[in-house]
Amino acid sequence: MQKLKYSTSPHIRSPLSTRRIMIDVCIAMLPVCIMGCVLFGWNALWIIITASVSAVLAEVVYRLIARVPFKQIMQEFDFTSLVTGMLLGVNMPAFNYAQGWYVPILASMFSIIIAKMIFGGTGRNLVNPAIVGRIFAVLSFTRVMTQWVQPNLPAFSNEIIPAGATPLSQMLSQSSYTAVHSMGLSNLDLFLGTGIQGVIGETCKVALLLGGIYLVIRSVIDIRLPLVYIGMTGLVTVIINGFNFYYFLPSILSGGLFLGAIFMSTDYVTTPNTKVGNYLYFALLGILTALLRKATGMEVVSFVILFMNLLVPLIDKFIVNKPFGTQKKVNSNKEVAKQ
Amino acid sequence: MELKQFRFTKGVHPKDNKSLTSNSSIQVMPPCTDYYVALSQHIGAPAVCIVEVGDCVIAGQMVASAKGKISANIFSPVFGKIDGIVKRKNNSGIVGDYIHIKADADQSGQPFTFPPLVNPTREDIIKRVEDAGIVGLGGAGFSSAVKISPNKPVDTLIINAAECEPYLNCDNRLILEHTDQVAEGIKLLAQALGVNRVIIGIEDNKIDAYHKFTDYGFAVMLLKTRYPQGAEKVLIYSCTGRRVPNKGGLPMDVGVVVNNVATAYATWDAIANGNPLYKRVLTVSGKGIPNDENLWVLNGTLHHDIFTFCGGIQPDTVKIVSGGPMMGVALADDSGATVKAESGLLCLTAEELGDANTTNCLNCGKCAEVCPMHLMPMYIDLYTLADDTENAVKYGAMDCFECGCCAYICPAKRHLLQSIRLTKKRVREAKK
Incomplete structure (x- = not known):
C-alpha cells in the first residue's frame, strides 16, 4: 500500500492563494496602465515598466543577500512586489523619462526594501509599500514628481487648461470645487480623464472602475469598502461646503481618490481584520481626506492612507469579534439599584 | 407551516x-470474514466486554454492555465466534480494545431482536x-x-x-x-x-x-x-x-x-x-476509489474490505479520511474498522486536497469573516505559535468547534485549526 498523508482536518483547501489574489490585482491594474499609456504616451509606459521591474528585482536581490536560495525565492514569489511596482508606476506623473528615469527605480527600492522587506516581507509590513514609495518620491524629487503633462486626448469642452497643476489643486487653491467648471472641464472629462492632468493612473476613472469591478467579481475586495471611502469623501465635502451638492461629483472624481480607494487602501495587509473595523477604517479615510483637502489645499489621499495604515493596529486592538453566543453580562450594579 | x-x-x-x-442507491455490503468491534465507539466510558473468547455469538447479540450513564451497549454484527479481545489503533491512532469476531460461513440464521413495541x-x-x-x-x-x-x-x-x-x-x-x-x-x-x-x-x-x-x-x-x-x-x-x-x-x-x-x-x-444498532449507511467516495457507493455497513467491518468491495484504493490516493473532508480524521492506513458514528470513507487525490504550502499571514481577515463562532483565528494562531496561551484563549480558542472554515479559506494556507487545537490541549493540560 502506498504512503498516505496524515494530518488533522480540514483536509481540503480552497483554491484561493496569496499568489492568485496578487495575480488578480495585477490583471485589474492592466486597464489602468493601458489607459495611462494612451493618455500620456511612451513616458508613462517606461515609467510603469521601470517601477515594476525594479520592485521585483529589489525583492529578489534583497532575499538573495539574505541568503535565501534562488530556487526557493522563485517558489515563494507571490507577485506582491509586482503589484507594488505597478501601483508605484501609475502613481507618478508622466515626466520626461530621459530626465527622471532614476525616480521610479529609487522609489521602488525604497518601498520594497524599507517599507516591506525589513519588516519581514509579505504580510508583515505596517504601511502600504506603494504609498511609502510615492511619498518618498514626492518629497525627495518634488520637481520631477510635479511635472504635470497635458494628456493626448483633449477635453470634450476643448478649452486650454492652465499648465502646471492638476484640476484638483486648482480647485483647492481657489477653495471652490466649481472652479473646475470655470476651467472648462465637465464631470464627464473628470470621469474619462480627457484633458485632465495628473499622475498616470488616477485620471481615467473608467479604467479604475473596470479594475475595481474585476476585483469585486473575483471577490478579492469587498465592493462596499471603496464605496464607503468614496461616498464619505463626497458627503463630507458637501457638508463642509455648506450642503452644496454641486460639489459631490467634482470632489470624488478629481485627484487620486478612486486610485486610492480601489487599489491602495484595500491592501489586505494594512486594513483591519474585522468587518466593523474595516467600515470604521474606510469611513475615517473618507472623512480625513475631505477635511484635510479643505484644510491644506493639497491632494492628501496618499498621506491619509499612510496615516490610517498606522492606526490599523489600534483599530484591531479595540474592535474584536465577540464569540457567537456570548452572554450579555448582567450588570450587578443596576440589579442592586433596582432593588 | x-x-x-x-x-x-x-x-x-x-x-x-x-x-x-x-444518485447511487444504498447497496448492502456483502459479509466479510473478520469483524473488529470497538469497545469504545461513543463519547464516554468504553463498554465492558461480556463475552469470552471462544463463545459463539448470533447477530444482534450484546457483546459489551454500557459502563455508566454516558456509554452505550455494543452488539455483534454477525453470526460467528469470538476469536479474541485484541488491542488495535482506532481512527485517531489511540489504542483500544476490540472484539475480534470470526464470521460463520452461514449467515442465514434468525438474528436477535428485542420485542417490537407498539404504541x-x-x-x-x-x-x-x-x-x-x-x-x-x-x-x-x-x-x-x-x-x-x-x-x-x-x-x-x-x-x-x-x-x-x-x-x-x-x-x-x-x-x-x-x-x-x-x-x-x-x-x-x-x-x-x-x-x-x-x-x-x-x-x-x-x-x-x-x-x-x-x-x-x-x-x-x-x-x-x-x-x-x-x-x-x-x-x-x-x-x-x-x-x-x-x-x-x-x-x-x-x-x-x-x-x-x-x-x-x-x-x-x-x-x-426491535433491532439493536449494529449497522449504518456509509458513503465511500473520492476520486481515489473507482466505485463511489453508499453502503449498508455492519459495525466493525474492516476498512480494507470496504475499499476492496468498491474497487480498491487507486495509486493516486494521497489521503484516506474517515468522515467528511472538513471535520473527518485522516487514517494512517486501511486497517481500521468502522464504528457506529462513522459516516464516510474518502480516498482523496492530491488534486482534491488542494495546495497547502504555508506562507506569511496576510491579515486579510478572511478567517474571521467565515468563522461561524465569530472568533479571530489569525490572532489565535499568532499567539499560539508564540506560546502565549492566555491571549490565544482571549480571542476565543476554547469556543471553537473545529469546523475548519478558517484553515480552508486561508490564502496563506496557514494551519489555523491546528493552532487552535494546540491551545485547547495546553489549556486542558494546565487544568489537570
Missing part, C-alpha cells in the same frame, strides 16, 4: 462533490434507545438516551438533515429511500422528548429529500447550502434564531435538542423491529 429562517452568512462553500454518490410510552422509547445502544450518528457518538432525556425544559426538536460536509450522501440517501421509517423515527424522538415543535433542517442542494419530507406534514426548513450549516449551534440558529451560549453551553440551554436523521432511523428500527 411558514417558518422564519435566520440567515447564516458565515462559513464557506467548498466544492461539494456530492454528485459522485447522490410505546415515553419511558419505553428512552429505555429501548438505551438498550439498543443508539448513539448520535452524525459523527459525535453521544448517547441518544441521555440526549432525549434532558434535565432542562425543551420545546423544540431539530432534525439535522443538513449534511453540509462535502462528498457525504449517507443521510440524503437514507431520507430518499426510507422516508417513512425516518419520519416514524422523528415522531418517536419527538414523543420521547414530549415536544410538539419539530423542525427538519435540510440544505437546498438536497431538494429531492426536501420534497420527500414536505409530504409528511413536518416543518421543513430549506437552508442555504453553506458549510457548516449542519453544525449544531449553526443549525439551531438557522432554524430558531436562538443562540447557544458559548463557553460550554448546550442546545438544551436554549430549549432545543438536535438529532441526526440516521439516529431517527435507528430509533425507528429499534422500536418497530
